Each structure stands twice: as structure tokens, then as C-alpha cells.
Amino acid sequence: MMKTETSKPLAFRRYPSTTALQCFETAARHLSFTHAAQEMHMTQSAISKQVAQLEEMLNISLFYRTPHRISLTPAGKTYYLEVLEILKHIEVATTSLMSHSDNTEVLKIVSHPTFCSRWLIPALKGFSQEHPLINIDIKELAEPFFSEDQNVDIAFLYGDGIWGGMEAIKLFDEYCVAVCQPEYLYDKNQDKKFCTSNVDNCTLLQLSSRPSAWYEYFKQQDISIDGTFVGPRFDTFHACIAAALLGYGIALVPLRLVAPELQSGALVTAWSYASKGRGSYYITYPLSLGRSHKVKVILEWISAYLETSNQHENAIDFVF
DSSP states (O other): OOOOOOOOOOOGGGSOOHHHHHHHHHHHHHTOHHHHHHHHTSOHHHHHHHHHHHHHHHTSOOEEEOSSOEEEOHHHHHHHHHHHHHHHHHHHHHHHHHTSOTTOEEEEEEEOHHHIIIIIHHHTTTHHHHOTTEEEEEEEOSSOOOSTTSSOSEEEEEESSOOTTEEEEEEEEEEEEEEEOHHHHHHHOTTOSOOHHHHHTSOBOEETTOTTHHHHHHHTTTOOOOSOOOOOEESSHHHHHHHHHTTSOBEEEEHHHHHHHHHHTSSEEEEEEEEEEEEEEEEEEEGGGTTOHHHHHHHHHHHHHHHHHHHHOOTTGGGO
């Protein structure tokens, strides 16, 4: 019986050099050894030699060569896309390392996009000045991770507070309010009181991930609405708020995420009711990082911010 040979990793000497990959990528991007040489500050023959050695090592042609031009082979096109990603990763890793001194820590944070821009970033104002040896790296994800296996230190999540392998500390409950441009309210609802006939004439902006939000909003008030809610759908609360500011219609959004617009008068509440959401907002971290210095620092910072912000706002009453 013939044995099937399993794939083995390349010996170190068989890896292409970074210089060879850069020469190939540049030549492939320009489809010219001459232009690649100009960009790389090398001679044309040196570029050609690096590419030829790369092809010899791979035992495959990456370029079609004619007296006047070069073009990528099918294998060359595939390899170019892979090499491009490799070089990007090297650049990002190198730049990140060079930007941090030896005695600094990187605090990796993930958050929902709207929560990040409208609550987290204001909450972290002054953090870097107070803790210069902790560098913040924030990633916005529509669906942040729910596992300790990810390379993340802190996650700001919305839900029930239960995530496997994670410690979750509740920040606050979610209360959603119906908001719109002042002019829109006066045009559609001049007496400022809820009226089913007025709702029929209003455009209710929808959040794609919460298709039943408006039903729940009215159900909590024991209000029965006939028909179907129809309106533009958006992926994020940020987009819903932006649409409301432009007069698209009425958006149902978390109060804390739209507080600045309500306080400034750019938006007003269409109806005097705040519906309680099914979940709450939490700051979470892997159980394995419970003793981490940087995690302790950010937890203390957020706790202090909450105490300060809660002194200046009542989560519901200040709006109405």
C-alpha cells in the first residue's frame, strides 16, 4: 500500500526573504521592473534577480516576460494577493511595536461601534494622560467576542451579563427613547401627545438587529397598534441617530447614547416614555486577567467615570 505523504513545514532556508517578497509585490503592482526599481531604490537588474530567485525557490513562474512588458501568471496573481496581506501584517506589527516603549502595556478593547463613539470614547478622555504607560487599542465590532479565547483584554457588551469564561460588571440598564428633529415632531405631532393617528403618519426608523423594538416600545405602554411598522432600516444606532437628525423620521435609541443631542435640543423626544431594554451594558474581561494591572486600572477608571456622570444626569428624568 502506498503511504500518503503528509505536508511538512518549509525548512527555514526555504522561506523567501522579505526583500524578495517586497521586490515581487512592487513589480507586480507596477507590472514593471523599472518602476519597481525606482520605488525600491534598487537597480532594475537587482529587482529582476530577486524575483527570479523567488521563482526558482517556488519552482513556478510568477510573471510572463516579453521584450516590452511583464504580466502576472495565474499563480502570480494568487501569490501577489497573499504576499500583499503578509507585508501589510509585517508593517502593522512593526509600526505598533515601534510606537510603544519597552515598559508600556497595550490594553486591547472591543466595543459595539455606537457605544464606542458615543459613550466609551468620552469615558476614556484623559485616560492616556493619567496612565501614559498603558496604550489603548480599541476595535469596533458589530458583534464583539463572547469568549476568553480571543486576544482581547476588555469588552463592552450588551446582553444578560452571562458569557462563558468572562467576568461581567454591569454598567447600567438600557432605556430607549423615541427621538426626532424638533421640526419633525411639530409637523407630525403638534400636541406632543401620543396619538395612534399620528403614528400612522410617522416614519419609524428601524434597527436591523432589533426588528421588534417598536412593537415592544408600544406594548410596554399597553398601546395596541394596527398594521406594520414601515421605515428605513439601519445597521447601527449611530446611523439611526444620524437619520433622525436629518429629519428622516423617529428613531428608537438608547437614552445614554443620544443624551448630547437631547440636551442641546438638536433632537427631542417624540413621546414621553422610555422603554426598558431586554439587556444591559456590561464591562467584561477574561477570568484569567482578573489580576492584570491594566485591567484593574481601566475598571477603576470606568467606575469613577460612572460616579461622576451619574451625578450630572438622571438617566430618564432630565429628558422630559
